[in-house]
Amino acid sequence: MIKIKKLHKSWKDFSLKNINLEVKNKEYFVILGPTGAGKTLLLETIVGFYSPDSGEIWIDGENVTNFPPEKRKIGFVYQDYMLFPHMTVKENVEFGLKMHGIPPVERKKAVNEALELTGLMHLRDRFPNTLSGGEQQKTALARALVIKPKILLLDEPLSALDINTQKKMRKELKRIHEELKITTIHVTHNQVEAFTLADRLAVMKNGTIVQVGKPKEVFHKPKDDFIARFVGFENLFKGKIVENRNGIARIDIGGIIIEAVTEKTGECTVGVRPDDIIISKSLFKSSMRNMLKGKITEFVDMGSLVSLTVNVDNTVFTALITRRSFLEMMLTKGSEVFLLFKASAVHVI
Amino acid sequence: MKVDRFSLLFLFIGLFLVAFVCITLGNMFYEQMMDIPTFISVVKEPVVINAILVSVSATTWSTLIAFFLGVPLAYFLARNDFWGKNLIEGILDIPMMIPHIIAGIALFAVFNSSGVIGAPLKTLGIIFQDDFPGVVVAMLFMSFPYLVNTAREGFKTVDPRLENVARSLGASHWKAFLKITFPLAFPSIFNGMLQCWARGISEFSAVLILAYFPRSAPILIYEWFTTFGLAVSRPISVLLILICLSIFALLRLLKWKRQ
Numbered sequence: 001m002i003k004i005k006k007l008h009k010s011w012k013d014f015s016l017k018n019i020n021l022e023v024k025n026k027e028y029f030v031i032l033g034p035t036g037a038g039k040t041l042l043l044e045t046i047v048g049f050y051s052p053d054s055g056e057i058w059i060d061g062e063n064v065t066n067f068p069p070e071k072r073k074i075g076f077v078y079q080d081y082m083l084f085p086h087m088t089v090k091e092n093v094e095f096g097l098k099m100h101g102i103p104p105v106e107r108k109k110a111v112n113e114a115l116e117l118t119g120l121m122h123l124r125d126r127f128p129n130t131l132s133g134g135e136q137q138k139t140a141l142a143r144a145l146v147i148k149p150k151i152l153l154l155d156e157p158l159s160a161l162d163i164n165t166q167k168k169m170r171k172e173l174k175r176i177h178e179e180l181k182i183t184t185i186h187v188t189h190n191q192v193e194a195f196t197l198a199d200r201l202a203v204m205k206n207g208t209i210v211q212v213g214k215p216k217e218v219f220h221k222p223k224d225d226f227i228a229r230f231v232g233f234e235n236l237f238k239g240k241i242v243e244n245r246n247g248i249a250r251i252d253i254g255g256i257i258i259e260a261v262t263e264k265t266g267e268c269t270v271g272v273r274p275d276d277i278i279i280s281k282s283l284f285k286s287s288m289r290n291m292l293k294g295k296i297t298e299f300v301d302m303g304s305l306v307s308l309t310v311n312v313d314n315t316v317f318t319a320l321i322t323r324r325s326f327l328e329m330m331l332t333k334g335s336e337v338f339l340l341f342k343a344s345a346v347h348v349i
Numbered sequence: 350m351k352v353d354r355f356s357l358l359f360l361f362i363g364l365f366l367v368a369f370v371c372i373t374l375g376n377m378f379y380e381q382m383m384d385i386p387t388f389i390s391v392v393k394e395p396v397v398i399n400a401i402l403v404s405v406s407a408t409t410w411s412t413l414i415a416f417f418l419g420v421p422l423a424y425f426l427a428r429n430d431f432w433g434k435n436l437i438e439g440i441l442d443i444p445m446m447i448p449h450i451i452a453g454i455a456l457f458a459v460f461n462s463s464g465v466i467g468a469p470l471k472t473l474g475i476i477f478q479d480d481f482p483g484v485v486v487a488m489l490f491m492s493f494p495y496l497v498n499t500a501r502e503g504f505k506t507v508d509p510r511l512e513n514v515a516r517s518l519g520a521s522h523w524k525a526f527l528k529i530t531f532p533l534a535f536p537s538i539f540n541g542m543l544q545c546w547a548r549g550i551s552e553f554s555a556v557l558i559l560a561y562f563p564r565s566a567p568i569l570i571y572e573w574f575t576t577f578g579l580a581v582s583r584p585i586s587v588l589l590i591l592i593c594l595s596i597f598a599l600l601r602l603l604k605w606k607r608q
Contacts, residue, residue: 049513069516076517082510086532095528096518147518 001025002151007055009045016042016207028177030194031187033204039187043153047074059150075144079156081136083128089139090124096147114146134165154186158193170196191231203227225269233271234318241265254315259289260346269349276345277319280338281329289343296335310339381587391584400569407484408549415493415545423497427504445494453558456487483560488549495548496541503537539604
C-alpha cells in the first residue's frame with residue numbers, strides 16, 4: 001500500500017500542493033489530468049527522483065520519503081520508454097537484476113520469464129532503435145517488472161503509441177496486472193485509458209488532486225465544472241433550479257427548462273454528455289423527460305460518428321450521432337432536430 | 350548522391366579551405382619525399398626521438414589529467430543550472446582565447462620555482478620550471494577546455510531520465526553514471542580527448558616560456574629552423590605529423606570497431 005501525506009513540491013514555476021492519496025495493495029490506480037497538471041512530477045516524487053519540500057511518502061508501512069530511488073523498489077516506465085540505447089532488449093531487462101546483485105543463473109531465468117510475459121523473447125538481441133513503439137513499451141515494462149517492484153509507476157505509457165497499438169497495450173496492461181497483481185499507479189490524460197484500466201482514479205488539476213473515486217463515480221458524478229468538462233461533459237450550463245418535486249428538478253438554463261434527477265435547489269451547473277443525447281427529426285413517445293427542438297448549426301464528421309452543434313433558443317448543445325443515422329436522416333446545416341435525453345443523464349453540480 | 354546547384358556553389362567555396370590544408374601539408378610531404386636520406390638521418394638523431402617522446406608523453410599526461418578533472422566538471426555543468434554558470438564556463442574558455450605566449454608568462458609566474466604553486470611543490474620534489482611537469486602543465490592549460498566543452502555537450506545529449514530509470518532499477522548514482530551516462534557520452538568525450546591531445550602536442554609558446562627543457566618537438570623544430578633552416582627542421586615536422594596522424598587513425602579505428 002502507498003500513502004502520500006500532505007505532500008508539497010515546488011519545481012521551477014510549478015508546485016504540487018497538499019497531495020493526500022492512498023493506493024491500496026494490488027490496486028490499479030489511475031491519475032487523470034490535463035497536460036501541466038503535475039502528474040509526472042508527482043510520480044517522479046513518489047519514485048524519489050525529487051525530494052518533497054514537505055509531506056511524507058509511505059510504502060507498505062515504511063516511511064520512504066528520504067530514501068534514494070534505488071532503495072524504494074519502485075518500477076518506473078516513462079512515456080517515451082527511456083530504454084538504454086546502448087543495450088539490447090535482454091540487457092535492458094537484465095540491468096535491474098545486475099544492479100541488485102542477482103547471480104547469473106537466477107538472472108537468466110528471471111529475464112526469460114519477463115520476456116515471455118511481455119512476448120519479447122524473439123526480440124531479445126535487438127537494440128531499442130530497431131523496435132516499434134509497442135515493442136519498446138513492452139521492453140520498458142519488462143525491465144520495470146523484472147525486479148519484482150512493490151509498486152509500478154507508469155507515466156503516460158500509451159500516449160506515444162498509435163490508436164491500434166494503444167488498444168492492444170491497454171489489454172496487455174490489464175492482463176499483466178491481473179497476472180502479477182502489482183500495485184500500479186498509471187498517469188494519463190486519456191479518459192478511455194482511465195476508464196478501462198482503473199480500479200480507482202484521481203483527477204489532478206494545477207498540482208492538486210480534485211477528486212478521487214471509482215471510474216463510474218468520477219465520470220458520471222464529477223465534483224466540479226473542470227472535472228465535468230475534462231471527463232466529457234461537453235454540454236455544461238449555468239442554471240437555476242426553479243422547482244424540485246420528489247427528486248425531479250426543473251432547471252432553467254437561459255430560458256430553456258430541462259429536468260434532472262437531483263435533490264439540489266438554487267443555483268447550479270448542469271452537465272449532459274453528448275453521447276447521452278438522442279437526435280430525432282420528429283418527436284416520439286419515450287420515457288425521456290427532456291425533449292428540445294433546435295437547429296443544426298455545424299457538424300464535424302469524425303469517421304464512424306458525427307458531432308452535431310445544435311442551437312436551442314440560443315443555447316448551444318453538442319450531440320453525437322452515428323454516421324449512418326446522420327446520412328439516413330439526411331441531416332445538414334440548418335436541419336431542425338429534436339434533442340432527447342433522460343433526466344438521469346443530466347448531472348447537476 | 351544528387352547535389353543541387355546551391356549546395357555545389359557552397360561546396361566550391363568551401364573547397365578553398367580544403368585545398369589550403371592539402372597544398373600546405375602536401376607540399377611539405379612532397380619536398381621531403383624528394384629528400385629521403387636527410388629525413389632518415391634526422392629522425393635517427395637521439396635528440397629528435399627524445400623530443401618526440403617528450404611531446405607524446407607530456408600531451409598524454411595532460412590529456413589524462415584533463416580527463417579525470419574535466420569529465421566530472423563537464424557532467425556537473427551539463428546537468429546543473431545555477432547562478433554564475435556562464436561565468437564559470439567563460440573562465441574555462443579563457444585559455445582558448447588568450448595569446449599562448451601570455452598564457453605561458455602567466456603560468457611561469459605561478460609555476461616557476463619561486464611561484465605561488467611552484468615553490469611549495471618544489472619542496473616535494475615536483476619542479477615545473479624547465480622540467481617535464483612544466484611541459485605537462487603548459488599543455489594542460491592550453492588544451493583542457495577542448496575536452497571539457499566537448500564532454501559537456503556530450504553529457505547534454507544524454508537524457509537525465511535514463512539515469513533516473515537506472516536508479517529506479519537499483520543503480521546507485523555512481524553506477525547509473527558509469528553504466529549509462531558515461532558510455533552514452535563517451536563518443537563526445539573521446540572526441541574531446543583527441544582534440545585535447547592534439548592541442549597539447551602542438552603547444553609551443555606556453556611550453557617555451559615555462560619549460561624550454563626537456564625540449565618538446567615543437568621547440569626543437571623552432572630551434573633547428575632558426576639555427577639550420579628549413580631543410581633540417583622539415584623532417585622532424587613531417588615525422589611529428591605522421592605520428593599524430595597514425596595515432597588519430599588508430600584511435601578512430603578502435604572507436605569505429607567499438608561502435
